[in-house]
Structures are given as C-alpha cells and as structure tokens.
Amino acid sequence: MSANQHSLLLDRGNLKRRNRFNKAVEITSTTAAVLAVVVLVIVVGSVFLKGVSALSWHFLTTPTALFGESGGGISNAIVGSAIMVAIAAVMAIPIGVLVAIYTTEFAPPSIAHPVRFVLDILNGVPTIITGIFVYGLIVVPQGHQSAFAASLALAIIMLPIVARTAQEVLTLVPGTLKEAAHALGIAQWRTTLRITIPTAAGGLITGSLLAVARVAGETAPLIFLSSIFGQGMLTAPGEALASIPIFIFRSSESPSSTAHTEAWAAALVLIAFVLALNIVARAFYARSRKRMGA
Amino acid sequence: MDVSKDTTESAAMTESSPDPQANPQTGSGFAGPSMAVAGSAGQGSVKRNRGEGTVELMGLNAYYGSTHAVRGVDLGFAADKVTAIIGPSGCGKSTMVRCINRMHEEIDGARAEGQVLLDGLDLYDSRIDIVAVRRAVGMVFQKPNPFPTMSVFDNAVSGLRLTGVSRGELDDRGREALVAAGLWEEVKDRLKAPGVGLSGGQQQRLCIARALAVEPEVLLMDEPCSALDPVATLKIEELIGELKQRVTIVIVTHNMQQAARVADTTVFMLDGELVEVGPTEKLFTTPDDDRTEQYVTGKFG
Helix, strand or coil, X not given: CCHHHHHHHHCCCCHHHHHHHHHHHHHXXXXXXXXXXXXXXXXXXXXXXXXXXXXCHHHHHCCCCCCCCCCCCCHHHHHHHHHHHHXXXXXXXXXXXXXXXXXXXHCCHHHHHHHHHHHHHHHHXXXXXXXXXXXHHHHHHHCCCCHHHHHHHHHHHHHHHHHHHHHHHHHHCCHHHHHHHHHCCCCHHHHHHHHHHHHHHHHHHHHHHHHHHHHHCCCHHHHHHCCCCCCCCCXXXXXXXXXXXXXXXXXXXXXXXXXXXXXXXXXXXXXXXXXXXXHHXXXXXXXXXXXXXX | CHHHHHHHHHHHHHHHCCHHHCCCCCXXXXXXXXXXXXXXXXXXXXXXCXXXXXXXXXXEEEEECCEEEEEEXXXXXCCCCEEEEECCCCCCHHHHHHHHCCCHHHCCCEEEEEEEEECCEECCCCCCCXXXXXXXXXXXXXXXXXXXXXXXXXXXXXCCHHHCCCHHHHHHHHHHHHHHCXXXXXXXXXXXXXXXXXXXXXXXXXXXXHHHHCCCCEEEEECCCCCCCHHHHHHHHHHHHHHCCCCEEEEECCCHHHHHHHCCEEEEEECCEEEEEEEHHHHHHCCCCHHHHHHHCCCCC
C-alpha cells in the first residue's frame, strides 16, 4: 500500500461542504413534507372540532329549514349532491375510460399524444369557466337551472381526471399479457375486454373514485347551474337541486352563528365522504398493482 | 458470399432428405405424422388432427425499422422434431421465431419479407387471417405470463373461450391440455385458484397448457426456461420430449446444454444469418463451420 493511496483516502477536498449541503436539502424537503401533512391535519381537525357539535342523526335526515327558521338539516343537500354526482359519473366514467382505451390500445402515438395534451388542458380549465359554458349551453336556452346542467359541468370536470388516470393504469398492464393473448389468437378488442381491462380494473376504479371525490365538493359551477331550488326533498334532475357545497356556501354567508356551525357540520360530512372515497380508492389501487406485479 | 451458400445448402438438406437427420441420441429416426407413436411413454393423448406441422422458411427477412434483424434465412423444421435455435444475444433468433406466428409484426415499425410455409401454405398469404396463424402456431414466452385475473383452469382454456367451444367440451379440453402439459396432477385440486399463485415452473407449464389447448401444429418456445430454476427447467425439458409427438417444437435457447438435451436438430445463427443447421450431436461435436465451433466451444457469445 503506497502513501499515495493513503493521501487519496485522507484528502477530504470539498466533502465536508457536500455533506452539509446534503443535510440542508434533506431537512428542507422533510420540513415541506411535514408542512403538507400539518395543513391537512389542521383543515380536517378544525372542520371536525367546529362541525361535530351540530352533527346529529336529525341533521343528516332532515331537509333544510325554511329561511329564518332553525333546526333544519342537510338531507336534501346530500340527496341532491348524490344525484348530481351520480349522473356526472355515469356520463364521465365510461367516456373517460373509453378515451383512455383508445389512446393506449388503439391510437398511434401521433394521435395519442395530442389527445393526452388536450386532456391535460381540459383538466386545467377553471371550473367556474366550465360552469359558465354549461350555463350558456343549457340554462340560458331552457330558461331555468337544473341538476342535469350541473351534472354535465361536473362530468366535464371529471372526464380528464378519469381518462388520465385510466391511461396511466392501462399503460401499466404488462405488455407480456397482451402478447400472450395475441399469440393465442385472441383478437385485439377481446384482449382489451378480457385481459387488459380486468387486469387494470382496480386502477380504473381508483381513478373513477378520485374523480368522484374531486367533483363532490365542486362549488363554482353549481352556483350558476343548481343554486335556486325549492324547499324540502327534491329529486328530479330536470330542476335545480340542493347540494352540500351550496349549503356550506349559503350557511357560511349567513349572519347566524347556528348557520355557521351547520356549515361546519356539512363540511365535515363532505370531507368525511371524500376521505372515505380516497381510502377505498387506495385499496383498489393496491389490489391492481399486485395484479400487475408492480 | 459463402455464408449464404452454406446456408442454402444446409437448409436444402433439411428439407429434401430428412433421413440423415435421424437422431442418434433417441434412435427414434424420422417419425412421419402418420407413423404410430410407439414408445411415447405414458402419454396417451397424442394426436395430430390437422396438418403435419412442417414449417419452412424461404428467403425470410425481418426488420425493425431500418435494422435488418433476420437476413435471408432458408430453413425447414421437421414435424415431430424438436429444433433448437442457438446463437449469441441479438443474433435474430427470437425475431426469426416470432415471424413464424407473425408476432414480429405486432411491434411498431417491424416487418417481415419472404415466405413462411406451414405444410406448404404461406402464412403471409393475404387470404390467411392472422388469428388463424396464431391458432396453428402457438407460443410460449421467456417469462411465465398466466393471465393474472384468471384461475388455473380459466388460463388453460383462455384461448378456447372465444371459438364457441361448448362448456362441456371446454372442461374436457382444459383438462386434456393440463394433462398434456404435465400439470394436471399438481393442480387438479386447485383449478379455481388464481393462475399466478402457482410456482414459476408450474406457471410456465400452465402457459404451455394454454398454448396446447387450442391444438396448434407448431409450438414456438422463446427461451422458456430462462426465468426458471434447474428443477423446473428439467421438468419443462422432459415435457418437450413428450410433446414433440404432438406438435412441431421450435425452441430458442441461450443454454447450449439445453439445446443438446432436448433438440433433434440444432440451428446456429449469427448476426441475423443462419450459419449452420444439423443434427444436434453433429453440430455440437463436429460442426462444419468454424464460427459454430467457436460458439459451441465457448470462444465467444
């Protein structure tokens, strides 16, 4: 062993400075991660603390009280939200998944890439603009708001989320499976239907659930499209329906402190729903990843 | 160019006079399709209900974009024989095999020229449907790839489900395929369990069963044991010996010992060209071509 090698080992050069820099980056990124978690905890925690007192079975199962009266609930808003989101999901999920299947399984890259780009742009369109667009498209000609119009806006918001996540999941399906199917003489469409989609099913469900969670709290388009509604429990999609986001919006603007607490409680219901959807979505995603050996 | 001359000569030999190909190792000689399968130990399910299963490549060229991967190969694969294809990585052996069931053209920018004759019929003929080609020529891949959403049994019959095979017949054919792949005894109690729950070697035999279920005339095996342990490998090799009565087998392998163990005929490829084809023992002991000798003695590759 020559002295030369020793000096190579002992010469620290700028190693000290690099170690310090490494440490600094590590601390900064850890802090950022902690901050993100803290924000979520504060939001969920404060909604819980402020809303839980107003939350009761009565609150969940009674329609909103007449203006100026207290003691109402949000059952009509829950049902209205459910109807609008359900109609939106029925419109957006099949189309979104089909768009994804087209771009990943059938379209040449020269078409698939632009479609992906368009979906990303659609995803970036502010939802208030989607709301105004549908307002002009449906509400103006019809002369009145409707849950259906709101559903259409929500579907437009959901579509790129469903399609993009479905694309990601479908591209994760191992090419070896499609190859095996082709080598057995199974036609392309049948391979897609019987092999690719079942394999990716968990991920497709995940994307759809995340999209539902995303639009369940969407407020801006509802203000234009389904905010002037009648009293009591309404269910016809042809007319405007109550919704949780609009209930929160209204109640929080009210001067009454009871209304404020009710807004917090409704927010708690909404957040619980979104959290639950996210957890279920994660479970499906885990199952799907396992299937695809990822 | 003496390479191509060499190629044509040896290929011509394979096609016209199969007798010199008689395998000295098994002593079974050339078994024509009509010949009774005496000596096939215990495998009662031997059948060849359609053509013979003879494959001939004539002037086969394959490309990936501008890359010329297979260069003018003329070669015959005798029915009831196992033909091994050896050669260093990237020599075009997998590509050549994938031209036989037209899987090569699935890749973007890939194309093939020349003729692939199955019992004298060109598989690249415009009248022939690609699905029909894939049913006549089955394939087993490097990594076992059972369908993850399907049970053991459903995997075995996955290729049959779409041909209007009745439910009752499906049960028989699935069972028959699993028996033929030497898997039945191991899985008969767990037919409903997921196919991916089997061991690697069992998964690969399940893939062989899946390919056999559609009753192909030719079975292509692209390095079928490269992801398996020695014990599982041995089982597959034994299976290949049994299956050759039933289908023409073409096996691509990196493992020269494997070629020596399973193949009647061995083909050596280099840089997309066919260098030498001959009875396995001859190719490994007294090859005609210097490059073959260098490769089989481990001087390169």
